[in-house]
Amino acid sequence: xxxxxxLFWVAVGALCALCGVLAALLVVADRVLNNYGTRTxxxxxxxxxxxxxxxxxxxxxxxxxxxxxxxxxxxxxxCGLCKLKVxxxxxxxxxxxxxxxxxxERAAGTRLxxxxxxxEDMDIEVPRHLFAIRQFRARVAALEPLTYDIKRxxxxxxxxxxxxxxxxxxxxxxxxxxxxxxxxxxxxYSIASDPTADRHLDLIIRLVPNGICTTWVFTLxxxxxxxxxxxxxxxxRLHDTEHEMIFIAGGSGMAPFLSFLAELQRxxxxxxxxxxxxxxxxxxxxxxxxxxxxxxxxxDFRFIPALSEPQPGDNWDGERGLITDVVGRHYPxxxxxxxxLCGSPGMCDAxxxxxxxxxxxxxxxxxxxxx
Amino acid sequence: MITPLLATAxxxxxxxxxxxxxxxxxxxxxxxxxxxxxxxxxxCSFLAISRQMxxxxxLGVAVALVTTATAGLNYLVHRFITVPLGIEFxxxxxxxxxxxxxxxxxxxxxxxxxxxxxxxxxxxxxxxxVNCAILGVSLFMLNKAGYGFWQCLVFGAGSGFGWMLAILxxxxxxxxxxxxxxxxxxxxAGITLIITGIIALAFVGFSGMIKF
Numbered sequence: 001x002x003x004x005x006x007l008f009w010v011a012v013g014a015l016c017a018l019c020g021v022l023a024a025l026l027v028v029a030d031r032v033l034n035n036y037g038t039r040t041x042x043x044x045x046x047x048x049x050x051x052x053x054x055x056x057x058x059x060x061x062x063x064x065x066x067x068x069x070x071x072x073x074x075x076x077x078x079c080g081l082c083k084l085k086v087x088x089x090x091x092x093x094x095x096x097x098x099x100x101x102x103x104x105e106r107a108a109g110t111r112l113x114x115x116x117x118x119x120e121d122m123d124i125e126v127p128r129h130l131f132a133i134r135q136f137r138a139r140v141a142a143l144e145p146l147t148y149d150i151k152r153x154x155x156x157x158x159x160x161x162x163x164x165x166x167x168x169x170x171x172x173x174x175x176x177x178x179x180x181x182x183x184x185x186x187x188x189y190s191i192a193s194d195p196t197a198d199r200h201l202d203l204i205i206r207l208v209p210n211g212i213c214t215t216w217v218f219t220l221x222x223x224x225x226x227x228x229x230x231x232x233x234x235x236x237r238l239h240d241t242e243h244e245m246i247f248i249a250g251g252s253g254m255a256p257f258l259s260f261l262a263e264l265q266r267x268x269x270x271x272x273x274x275x276x277x278x279x280x281x282x283x284x285x286x287x288x289x290x291x292x293x294x295x296x297x298x299x300d301f302r303f304i305p306a307l308s309e310p311q312p313g314d315n316w317d318g319e320r321g322l323i324t325d326v327v328g329r330h331y332p333x334x335x336x337x338x339x340x341l342c343g344s345p346g347m348c349d350a351x352x353x354x355x356x357x358x359x360x361x362x363x364x365x366x367x368x369x370x371x
Numbered sequence: 372m373i374t375p376l377l378a379t380a381x382x383x384x385x386x387x388x389x390x391x392x393x394x395x396x397x398x399x400x401x402x403x404x405x406x407x408x409x410x411x412x413x414x415c416s417f418l419a420i421s422r423q424m425x426x427x428x429x430l431g432v433a434v435a436l437v438t439t440a441t442a443g444l445n446y447l448v449h450r451f452i453t454v455p456l457g458i459e460f461x462x463x464x465x466x467x468x469x470x471x472x473x474x475x476x477x478x479x480x481x482x483x484x485x486x487x488x489x490x491x492x493x494x495x496x497x498x499x500x501v502n503c504a505i506l507g508v509s510l511f512m513l514n515k516a517g518y519g520f521w522q523c524l525v526f527g528a529g530s531g532f533g534w535m536l537a538i539l540x541x542x543x544x545x546x547x548x549x550x551x552x553x554x555x556x557x558x559x560a561g562i563t564l565i566i567t568g569i570i571a572l573a574f575v576g577f578s579g580m581i582k583f
Binding site for chain 2: 018034095
């Protein structure tokens, strides 16, 4: 009986000891073999220089020096957003980068910052607007339902206390570890607030069934909670021209246009603006009073909601039909217009098709597709 | 002349000299006792990666290197840890841990020493950690009577070489099959398994040459 227990403890001890020794060996090996000394990264031909430990990925090294490169997947090599030009010291292309890069990008030296390890001194090129990206801590100031599946999240910035962004840009909200979510993940949301009110941010969030971030926002997040986010990112913005503007959005695609309209109101813009908003029924419409205010305050702005499936009780006398058909009816010829779209990829693609068929040049269509 | 010589030089009879014995072990492990074609181990990566010659070669070389090294390592673990402590029954678990740690280590070393080699083998190394052929080699060698360190090392090398040979044969055949008309129901894994069976029959033929 005794020898049975002895054997049991010998076996357990030996197994634990062996695993411990191997783990320690791997940790030591990682320290020794993965140590590439201190490396220098020159950005945009010496405009900025970062010195840090080699052996890390370029993305995390830049991140530790407060230079945040957009990365929706968090460094797994699946989103392809962290592309940077590496002019020296990048080595050859990795198999994990190949699917994301076109031939032209390969020829230009474009790499994925999340896959590329810093082994030598490097010269890289970073678009200048990324220098403005910061990591923020913020407190939930308000979380109010706009419709049955859309909420407005108002965040008060704690550190840094203010943000400087261009209307149309987005931030990445960090979803912390909860329930079945094992790692913090980032999700992108357009900023819906006035850029001059720079101490807080409004985000408009629609519940995605089984969405990691939206489920968290809808079920767990409370007023007073602290959240983390980074930004601002994105190239979706207003163009300073005299063309008539066509805004097209659906659902939470409303967000950047609220920011656009606040900016246009501040500039006292005289431009003609028509805002088409696609929804199923009256219960999908929101912030109508705010938009009526913009109609009053702006010289020539009209908000045109269009319902595809108005319910019998809605008593709807406005526009009916798919948003593409409604826009097409209003604008048989849009050769001298300018269009801004925000919504699902399907909606954006369909609208781009209609607008170009009606004569709008492709370079005057800006869009922000939800990926 | 060589065949009767090989037939008499069985592993249990070391009087013919160590080198000859090792040669026989190597040939037996690679051909008559081919780990893939007679034991059907390591089939998943064999089926998945055998489409192209280049990737097959990469995976084959990686498997051959890892089986050789882990056979030697696991023999030492067997001889100096599990047998003295009387815990041979844990060898299944211990060998997996040793293989996994070794593969991790090799990956780090290769990355540091030779980047071209890392890019050629690097993506296959983590795949190999869970390849049953590697564990199989480590477990089978302990069942052979009279195997010491060198015999185990050569047995591992032979088995790994045999696995590489099998996947290269298959890759060559599959590259030729690309332009052939194969019935829809047999395309992909179906035809590959049939071909594997035919090659396996040929390899069983080798065991008539060498009495093992």
